[in-house]
Amino acid sequence: MQSLEISAGAGATRLADAFAAIERLSETAVDDLRRMVAVDTSFPPGAGYDAFADVMEQLVAPLALDCERVIVPEELWRAPGARGRRTNLLARRSSGRPVLGLNFHVDTVPAAPGWTGDPLQLARDGDRLTGLGAADMKGSIAAALLALRAAQATGLPLAYDPMLLLCTDEEAGLYPGVRYLAEQGRLEGHVLNFNGSAMPRIWAGCFGLFTLTVRVHGKAAHAGEQRGAGANAIEAALPILSALSALKPLVAQRTSALPPPPQAAGPLTASLDISAIHGGQCGGQIPSEVEILLCRRYGPEEDFAAARREIETVIAQAAGALDVDVILSGHLAPTSDPSGPHWPRWQTALSAGFGYAPEEFARWGASGCSDFGWVQQATGMQEVLLTGLGKPDSRIHAPGESTTLADIVALAKSVLAYLSAEFRPELSPEAMTPKKDLA
Structure with missing residues (x-):
């Protein structure tokens, strides 16, 4: 499946090289995830956001992304059980291309009783990686970094300028970081939200x-x-x-x-x-x-x-x-129907990374929640792409939360395919728009 998707277009060789680089560099994703899991960002109380931003600035520095910290004013998020500064980190490339926001919440739920090891120490058993936030959603951050690292290593041209949105207080709280960014006019382009599953899913919205x-x-x-x-x-x-x-x-x-x-x-x-x-x-x-x-x-x-x-x-x-x-x-707030013109390209990119067949995709919602209902209300942005590492055996929010290196690699390939200028340009709405309208 992957070879068929990659072979379409003149840039097939370069994208195939970048996919191979993801495989070759996959252990760097494990190292990244280990460092992220070791920072306690559980909410409540949400006291570890500054420390997490420190780690992320170190991880993105070799990727030549410009970093900016955006602090949510305390009077907006103050509530019982919450303490510590609400530090959101934006890390972006600015080359004049359309922007793709890669949105991650960096908080986890507190570790529940029942963990057999230290939840803040990543444990590895073959392909399985276990730790608090491994699937929801620090593993997704590791996958995105792996994709950008492979693009840099192979010189793969990108259709979109990536902007990492590393945001606070999605698991709970009054004022999630991405809501504040939206209300401050800091979101650009369209957004790929990683608060979802590693499954052939077309998002229909959530509670x-x-x-x-x-x-x-x-x-x-x-x-x-x-x-x-x-x-x-x-x-x-x-x-x-x-x-x-x-x-x-x-x-x-x-x-x-x-x-x-x-x-x-x-x-x-x-x-x-x-x-x-x-x-x-x-x-x-x-x-x-x-x-x-x-x-x-x-x-x-x-x-x-x-x-x-x-x-x-x-x-x-x-x-x-x-x-x-x-x-x-x-x-x-609930997220209403998030469909839009970029979904066909993202669905095809998911197939390129995970090997899903078109007939496997289904449209469904969730009683789980997202902070993008606030984004829709603040910006009028309807479309929100969704992905992530959640699977039925991931044990998200439970002792033993885990993901696999294979899924991190597959997600990295999906992200890289979507970003690539040479992957299915006919499915890119921006490619179909006259350049004078993209300014």
Whole structure:
């Protein structure tokens, strides 16, 4: 499959050389991924972004990309559990060609209990590479760097100027970095988002998500004192938890028209989860506060304000006279239909890298979320290309998250094919546009 795709066009030999260079240089991607995994960028709290930007500036320096750090103002992202500077890194080549944004979120979820090794130390077992963020999505960054390294080594001419967008707070938070870049007018051209799968997929869009931090206040006291000296916040929260549990199946009845993944047993549905509870300190003290984290996923057909109001109403009714705070602590807007004129070229490039046949591709959405709903709202940009390293066995967000070197190599080939000036130019909308209109 790959040889057939590459052989089309006068630049076949040079692109084939670049593909061979990806194979030859593949171990550099493992080294890059090892360095990236070693930097803790988990959110919450999101305190490792500056350190990650330091590493990335070192990795892109040999590729002659110009780097710029863009900081999201704290007043935009401040929320419970968040701390550390929100440092986004832009790394780009500026030769006057159309721009392709390569978008990555650099944060991971916190390591869940159950890891058998250090999640911040990349482990290798043959082709399998295991570490926190290996698949979502530091492995994708390694693949893009490998593609650019091979292009540089072979002198492959590019149709697009790559602009790496290494962004903060996609996994959670109020104000993802790419949203800030979009609102500041820093996005150019079209964008390839790596928050997806290594599968023959045509993206149909995705759900939105918001998190609410619920704080129930009590009164601390010695647990051995007479009744009434304190107010147990954890016990006071039980009616709220019961009411939220009752709401959960009602929310799950709401279905979306988004086409579900091929492996799904039914339509995509909304969800409400009680994701975390924190409270109390020791057995001898009545707890004065309990904090509950709620996660609500909502389809494009739902209204965010109505979904939030529904939860807050249930909490208020269950709380009665209790002292309760409800704080919006994270929000990603739904991504609507992201189709557009560049998708046929990207689909063909995926086939060149992974060997997919055209009939294997299917169009589907996800109840997972993306920060590109904000980009669509801020810029009017409808089209968003999607790729990544997620597969059913990747264990994303779970102990033992992993990818494979073979998939990193295949993704690097797909990215390189898409960037190449000699790969299927008839599928490039820019190639079909008079040059005077590209300025």
